[in-house]
Amino acid sequence: GNSVTQMEGPVTLSEEAFLTINCTYTATGYPSLFWYVQYPGEGLQLLLKATKADDKGSNKGFEATYRKETTSFHLEKGSVQVSDSAVYFCALSATMRSGGYNKLIFGAGTRLAVHP
Amino acid sequence: SQTIHQWPATLVQPVGSPLSLECTVEGTSNPNLYWYRQAAGRGLQLLFYSVGIGQISSEVPQNLSASRPQDRQFILSSKKLLLSDSGFYLCAWVANPTVNSPLHFGNGTRLTVT
Numbered sequence: 001g002n003s004v005t006q007m008e009g010p011v012t013l014s015e016e017a018f019l020t021i022n023c024t025y026t027a028t029g030y031p032s033l034f035w036y037v038q039y040p041g042e043g044l045q046l047l048l049k050a051t052k053a054d055d056k057g058s059n060k061g062f063e064a065t066y067r068k069e070t071t072s073f074h075l076e077k078g079s080v081q082v083s084d085s086a087v088y089f090c091a092l093s094a095t096m097r098s099g100g101y102n103k104l105i106f107g108a109g110t111r112l113a114v115h116p
Numbered sequence: 117s118q119t120i121h122q123w124p125a126t127l128v129q130p131v132g133s134p135l136s137l138e139c140t141v142e143g144t145s146n147p148n149l150y151w152y153r154q155a156a157g158r159g160l161q162l163l164f165y166s167v168g169i170g171q172i173s174s175e176v177p178q179n180l181s182a183s184r185p186q187d188r189q190f191i192l193s194s195k196k197l198l199l200s201d202s203g204f205y206l207c208a209w210v211a212n213p214t215v216n217s218p219l220h221f222g223n224g225t226r227l228t229v230t
Contacts, residue, residue: 036221089159089160104219106160109158
C-alpha cells in the first residue's frame with residue numbers, strides 16, 4: 001500500500017544552520033509529493049510540491065527533489081530562521097478507492113525548533 | 117479568492133455528549149471536501165471525503181459521521197463522544213482533483229473530550 005515515513009523529531013537547530021528532514025515513501029504508480037507546514041495552533045499550509053521524478057519543488061528557501069530511485073523527497077533549507085519553527089509533514093497523493101480523486105497520505109510529521 | 121472556515125477553533129466536551137463541527141468553503145463550486153484528524157503526537161488520518169452534496173465516503177470505521185447538506189458545507193458529527201475522539205480536526209478542500217492537486221486546509225478545531 002501507500003505510505004510515507006519521516007524522520008522522528010524534534011529537530012533542534014540554531015539559527016542559520018542547515019536543515020534536512022528525511023522523507024521516504026512507498027507507492028504504486030507515480031504519485032505527486034508534497035511538503036506541508038503547520039505553525040503552532042494553525043492548520044496546514046502547502047510549502048512545496050513535485051509532480052514527477054527529478055522535479056525540484058522550492059518555496060521560501062526550502063527545497064525538495066523527487067527521487068524515484070531512492071523513493072525519497074527530503075526537505076532542505078540552507079539557513080533556518082526562528083520563524084521556521086513548526087511541524088513539517090511529507091505527503092503523497094494517491095487515487096482513492098472510488099477512482100479518479102486525489103487523497104493525501106501523510107507522514108507522522110517532524111517538529112522543528114530553531115533557537116537564536 | 118477561495119477561503120475555508122472551520123469552527124469552533126477549540127472545544128471541550130464531556131464523554132457521551134454530541135458533537136458538531138462545521139466547515140464551509142467560499143469562492144469555489146463543487147469542491148471535494150475532506151475531514152482529517154490529527155491525534156496528539158501522530159500524523160494526519162483521513163476520516164471522510166465527499167465529492168458532492170449528500171455523497172460521503174468513510175475511510176475508517178469510527179464513532180463519527182459526516183454530512184454535506186450544501187455544496188460548500190461539510191459537517192462532522194457524533195452522537196456520543198468517546199475519550200479517544202480527542203484530537204485536532206482539519207477540514208480541507210480541492211477544486212479540480214487530480215493526483216497533482218494539493219489540498220487546502222482550514223485552521224482546524226482542537227477537540228478535548230473529558
